Amino acid sequence: MKPIVPTLRTTHRRLPDRGSHERDVIEAILDEGLVCHVGFAHEGQPYVIPMSYARMGDRLVLHGAPGSRLLQELGAGAPVCVTVTLLDGLVLARSAMHHSVNYRSVVLLGRASAVQDEAEKRAALRAIVEHVVPGRSAEARPPSEAELGATLVLAVPIEEASAKVRAGPPKDDEEDHALPCWAGVLPLSLSTGTPVPDPRLRPGTPVPLTVAGYRRGR
Amino acid sequence: MKPIVPTLRTTHRRLPDRGSHERDVIEAILDEGLVCHVGFAHEGQPYVIPMSYARMGDRLVLHGAPGSRLLQELGAGAPVCVTVTLLDGLVLARSAMHHSVNYRSVVLLGRASAVQDEAEKRAALRAIVEHVVPGRSAEARPPSEAELGATLVLAVPIEEASAKVRAGPPKDDEEDHALPCWAGVLPLSLSTGTPVPDPRLRPGTPVPLTVAGYRRGR
Numbered sequence: 001m002k003p004i005v006p007t008l009r010t011t012h013r014r015l016p017d018r019g020s021h022e023r024d025v026i027e028a029i030l031d032e033g034l035v036c037h038v039g040f041a042h043e044g045q046p047y048v049i050p051m052s053y054a055r056m057g058d059r060l061v062l063h064g065a066p067g068s069r070l071l072q073e074l075g076a077g078a079p080v081c082v083t084v085t086l087l088d089g090l091v092l093a094r095s096a097m098h099h100s101v102n103y104r105s106v107v108l109l110g111r112a113s114a115v116q117d118e119a120e121k122r123a124a125l126r127a128i129v130e131h132v133v134p135g136r137s138a139e140a141r142p143p144s145e146a147e148l149g150a151t152l153v154l155a156v157p158i159e160e161a162s163a164k165v166r167a168g169p170p171k172d173d174e175e176d177h178a179l180p181c182w183a184g185v186l187p188l189s190l191s192t193g194t195p196v197p198d199p200r201l202r203p204g205t206p207v208p209l210t211v212a213g214y215r216r217g218r
Numbered sequence: 219m220k221p222i223v224p225t226l227r228t229t230h231r232r233l234p235d236r237g238s239h240e241r242d243v244i245e246a247i248l249d250e251g252l253v254c255h256v257g258f259a260h261e262g263q264p265y266v267i268p269m270s271y272a273r274m275g276d277r278l279v280l281h282g283a284p285g286s287r288l289l290q291e292l293g294a295g296a297p298v299c300v301t302v303t304l305l306d307g308l309v310l311a312r313s314a315m316h317h318s319v320n321y322r323s324v325v326l327l328g329r330a331s332a333v334q335d336e337a338e339k340r341a342a343l344r345a346i347v348e349h350v351v352p353g354r355s356a357e358a359r360p361p362s363e364a365e366l367g368a369t370l371v372l373a374v375p376i377e378e379a380s381a382k383v384r385a386g387p388p389k390d391d392e393e394d395h396a397l398p399c400w401a402g403v404l405p406l407s408l409s410t411g412t413p414v415p416d417p418r419l420r421p422g423t424p425v426p427l428t429v430a431g432y433r434r435g436r
Contacts (some may be wrong), residue, residue, distance in 0.1 A: 010261065014286060034308075034406075035319065037255040037301060038265035039238040045227065048266050048301035050255035050323050068232060083255060083266035087408070090252075092429065095359040096347050097369075103254065104314075105268050123321050130313050139399050141313040151315075169416045181357050182423050186432055187411030190305070198387045211310065214404055 002058060002159060009109055010162040020163040026126035028057045029106045029163055032217060033084035033189075034132060038062065040070060040080050053082070054124070054131035055115060058120070059123040059155045066152040075114035075154055080157060082108040086217070090186040094179045100166060104186060108161040115153040124153045135210040190216050219378060227327055228380040238381040247324045247381055248273045250435060251302035252350060252408075254297060256280065258291060258298050271300070272342070272349035277373045279333070279342040284370040293332035295371055300326040301431060304435070311374040311388035312397045318384060320403060326379040333371040342371045353428040358390060408434050 004021050012019030020026070023025045036053045039046060049070060053062050060082055074080050084106045089099045093098035115121050122143065143151070170183050195211050222239045230237030238244070256272045257264060267288060271280050278300055280287045292298050302324045309318035333339050342362065347355045361369070388401050413429050 012281060025374055034305060035303060035321070037257075037266050037303070039257040039264035040263070041259040041264045044258035044259070045297045045327060046259045046264050046299045047327075047407065048255050048325065050300045050301065050303040050321065052319060065232060071297045079263045081257075081266045082263045083268065085253060085255070085268040086357075087252060089411075089414075090350060090432075092351065092354065093358065095361075095365075096343060096355060097361050098366045099347055099350065099354070099358065101270060103253070103268065104223075107266065109263060109265075125314060129317055132308060132319075133310065133404075136310065136317070137314060139316075140311065140317065141394060141397060142304075143313075143315050146313040147313075150225075169414070169418075172416075172418075173293070177361060177418055177420075179359060180423065181359070182426050182429065183416040184429075185416075186351075188408055188416065188430055189411060190406055192408040193405030193407065196387070196403045196405065197306075198390075198403075200387075200390075200395055201401055202398070205398065208400050211402075211404055213402065214308075217408075218299070 004159060004161055010160055012162065018164050018166055020165065025163045026106050027055060030060065030084055030088060031106045032086055034216065037083045037217065040074060040078055042073065052132060053129055054127035057125060058158045060158055061127060062129055062154045063151055066150065071152045071154060074112040075152060077113065078157060079109045080110060080112050081112050086208060087188045089188050091170050092183055093187065094172045094176040094183045098170055098172050100164065100170065102166050104165045106161060106163050108137045108156060108158060110156045110160055111152040112156045114154050118148065121148060122154045125151065125210060133210055134159045139208055160193055165213065222377060222379055225378055228378055230380065230382065235308065236384055236401045238383065244324050244379050246275060247304060247322045248278065248302055250304055255301045256298060258288060258296055264303050267365045270350060272343060272345035276376045276406065278345040278376055281343060281346055281369055289370045289372060290376060293370060295327060295329045295331065298328060298330050298374060305406045306385065307389050307406050309402055310404065311346065311387050312390045312394040312399045312401045316388055316390050318388065320384050322383045324379060324381050326374060327376055328374045330374045332367040333373050338364065339366060339371045343369065350426055357426055357428065360429055405429065
């Protein structure tokens with residue numbers, strides 16, 4: 001697997017101690033996220049759209065309808081940015097100024113290409129389902145030929161990427177430690193509720209472990 | 219308050235029944251989100267950066283360091299896109315193809331301007347703290363003159379914006395309802411853990427209600 005080489009575009013100028021170009025760190029964040037935010041420019045106007053995705057080795061894959069203007073432009077090789085952000089906590093400092101958020105994020109720059117090969121396309125769609133709900137692709141009906149044809153799959157190489165991580169307690173000014181105000185971190189996480197069966201679910205269909213045991217995050 | 223007028227750029231061509239330009243819908247999503255994804259283009263390359271924000275009436279405010287390249291370009295009037303996404307659930311269909319995500323998102327297009335007026339700047343910073351932790355600005359030390367000078371505040375008018383919402387059960391193909399596979403929605407929400415006091419917190423400082431009673435979402 002190729003190393004991730006820092007470029008001028010992915011080097012953190014502000015708070016560089018929060019930045020990382022290590023593949024392990026980047027992959028762990030991509031693997032935990034559920035939704036990415038895809039940025040592209042059209043006639044000078046940037047757009048940011050939330051999308052599902054998956055990591056397949058050193059590529060990130062996206063999918064959508066072949067008629068989508070966004071996906072068409074990206075598949076034609078327009079520059080793209082894919083950002084994944086995980087919220088870990090609210091950082092409450094003694095001063096308003098030092099309030100912050102604990103988070104882990106990845107910014108991936110590059111160009112996408114359309115995945116044409118049918119087997120590769122199937123693998124990518126399977127990866128997206130597995131990314132969101134591990135084990136689910138063994139339960140659900142796989143895509144038909146027609147469905148495969150009606151889906152555009154894009155891949156972005158994970159080469160020019162960087163991670164940014166803020167963790168730990170607030171960093172207050174020395175003199176503010178005397179203030180009577182509570183300070184610390186309120187942890188945040190994504191939690192699941194009780195599964196809601198489809199109104200047309202056949203009575204007696206058990207909730208599978210992929211759903212009943214679903215857990216995301218650390 | 220000005221109405222939000224749909225433009226060609228904010229009209230949903232795909233799945234238009236999921237789209238909305240109603241100010242109430244847009245504001246509710248903006249008010250619930252904790253982090254926005256800010257998109258801008260630099261030398262043809264799009265970038266998407268997660269940031270804190272707040273809504274102040276019909277403007278969205280952002281803040282950061284005056285040395286930030288991103289904020290400088292945006293403050294100079296470069297086109298920007300601000301996207302806020304809330305995840306409500308995983309939609310598990312009987313076919314891989316119809317798997318989806320229940321979400322609410324807002325895409326805001328426009329141009330930012332730097333907030334120069336000191337009172338307005340103070341109000342914007344207060345709004346950001348209040349947006350993240352309601353009530354917190356009464357507990358924490360407000361920004362000093364120096365801190366105010368060291369913060370750049372940007373405002374984006376909420377005029378060209380649209381919301382997109384997916385809710386409800388999966389939409390399977392008619393013939394797939396005979397499959398034995400479980401189908402339904404796994405609800406997702408942001409939950410809080412036990413507050414972690416700052417290691418230097420003065421012993422006996424109680425956890426305030428703003429933190430102990432913190433709740434986000436519906």
